Amino acid sequence: MARSINLAVIPGDGIGPEVVAQGLKVLEAVLPADIKVETTRYDLGAKRWHETGETLTDAELERLRGHDAILLGAIGDPTVPSGVLERGLLLKLRFAFDHYINLRPSRLFPNTASPLAGDPEIDFVVVREGTEGPYVGNGGSMRTGTPAEVATEVSLNTAYGVERVVRDAFERASARPARKLTLVHKNNVLVHAGHLWTRTVERVGREYPDVTTDYLHVDAATIFMVTDPGRFDVIVTDNLFGDILTDLAAAITGGIGLAASGNINPGGEFPSMFEPVHGSAPDIAGTGKADPTATVLSVALLLRHLGHETEAVRIEEAVTADLAERDGTARSTDAIGDALAARVAG
Ligand code: ATP
Numbered sequence: 001m002a003r004s005i006n007l008a009v010i011p012g013d014g015i016g017p018e019v020v021a022q023g024l025k026v027l028e029a030v031l032p033a034d035i036k037v038e039t040t041r042y043d044l045g046a047k048r049w050h051e052t053g054e055t056l057t058d059a060e061l062e063r064l065r066g067h068d069a070i071l072l073g074a075i076g077d078p079t080v081p082s083g084v085l086e087r088g089l090l091l092k093l094r095f096a097f098d099h100y101i102n103l104r105p106s107r108l109f110p111n112t113a114s115p116l117a118g119d120p121e122i123d124f125v126v127v128r129e130g131t132e133g134p135y136v137g138n139g140g141s142m143r144t145g146t147p148a149e150v151a152t153e154v155s156l157n158t159a160y161g162v163e164r165v166v167r168d169a170f171e172r173a174s175a176r177p178a179r180k181l182t183l184v185h186k187n188n189v190l191v192h193a194g195h196l197w198t199r200t201v202e203r204v205g206r207e208y209p210d211v212t213t214d215y216l217h218v219d220a221a222t223i224f225m226v227t228d229p230g231r232f233d234v235i236v237t238d239n240l241f242g243d244i245l246t247d248l249a250a251a252i253t254g255g256i257g258l259a260a261s262g263n264i265n266p267g268g269e270f271p272s273m274f275e276p277v278h279g280s281a282p283d284i285a286g287t288g289k290a291d292p293t294a295t296v297l298s299v300a301l302l303l304r305h306l307g308h309e310t311e312a313v314r315i316e317e318a319v320t321a322d323l324a325e326r327d328g329t330a331r332s333t334d335a336i337g338d339a340l341a342a343r344v345a346g
């Protein structure tokens with residue numbers, strides 16, 4: 001456990017800087033006095049791209065590599081063509097720092113309205129593969145723009161890549177009370193990749209006899225996520241299915257203002273990056289309406305990743321308590337951050 005944290009901060013666009021400021025406030029408040037945080041700010045995102053045409057230079061990538069972890073607000077702006085910042089910044093970081101785990105805990109907090117009927121029990125974690133699948137950019141288009149166009153988008157799945165994410169998911173499942181792992185894929189149709197995933201879960205699962213495993217096709221998984229979310233504990237899935245399932249998971253747990261995520265390089269060779277699931281929300285930027293809770297929960301994931309479990313739990317308990325006391329009165333971004341900082345310090 002490190003006695004100091006050398007943190008890179010990418011506030012980004014829209015509400016990004018607003019929510020990140022609250023995340024840092026809570027981070028400072030939760031750490032004991034003998035653990036120092038040193039933050040370095042990187043001004044990346046839409047403004048930078050407009051001014052210089054740059055998204056992330058190789059020199060910046062090199063400097064980012066030297067940090068213990070990265071906290072990101074949000075990247076994206078309607079004035080930047082779609083894909084420029086995603087590919088040039090977010091995916092570049094993910095591939096350069098080998099963030100092969102995309103971690104999304106999904107929990108329905110008390111006093112938080114789920115769009116699902118009744119009072120569902122929701123407490124599961126999605127472990128989404130981060131560096132393979134259809135996201136590798138392997139494919140192309142022939143006769144582009146003509147009626148005879150043919151486009152392919154190859155989904156890459158390697159034994160190495162699948163095994164390491166499956167192993168990570170088993171580790172996480174074995175550390176949770178329910179000890180259950182669900183593989184989500186579509187192995188009746190996507191037979192090549194699907195069977196690799198299925199075989200890998202079976203094989204690695206033999207090393208984890210205390211973890212129960214099961215399998216769902218992704219279409220069935222979307223149904224269960226709505227009709228019986230309590231059946232899930234840890235879900236392991238590929239990059240594309242994970243992308244879709246995690247948005248659904250955020251929706252059923254009362255929304256985007258609360259969902260945290262980590263792009264993780266588990267071995268620590270490269271810095272992992274933590275960020276709220278929501279985007280830059282330009283519609284509410286500058287109004288003080290952004291809920292910083294997702295960012296604060298991302299800080300908890302960051303601390304847990306760096307070995308500061310006690311502080312991570314303290315933040316999660318503070319969020320739970322804060323949500324339990326919400327009565328519908330609107331509070332500003334700052335006010336929520338202050339309340340959470342006071343709770344974790346007290
Ligand atoms: P991006 O392309 O950056 O993902 P987006 O518009 O697709 O942006 P979000 O930025 O996540 O998606 O915003 C979706 C909606 O949710 C918006 O109406 C926004 O105001 C709202 N929203 C997003 N984040 C928050 C937050 N932290 N607190 C309150 N509302 C939010």
Ligand code: MG
Nearest residue numbers: 076278279280
């Ligand atoms: Mg979006």
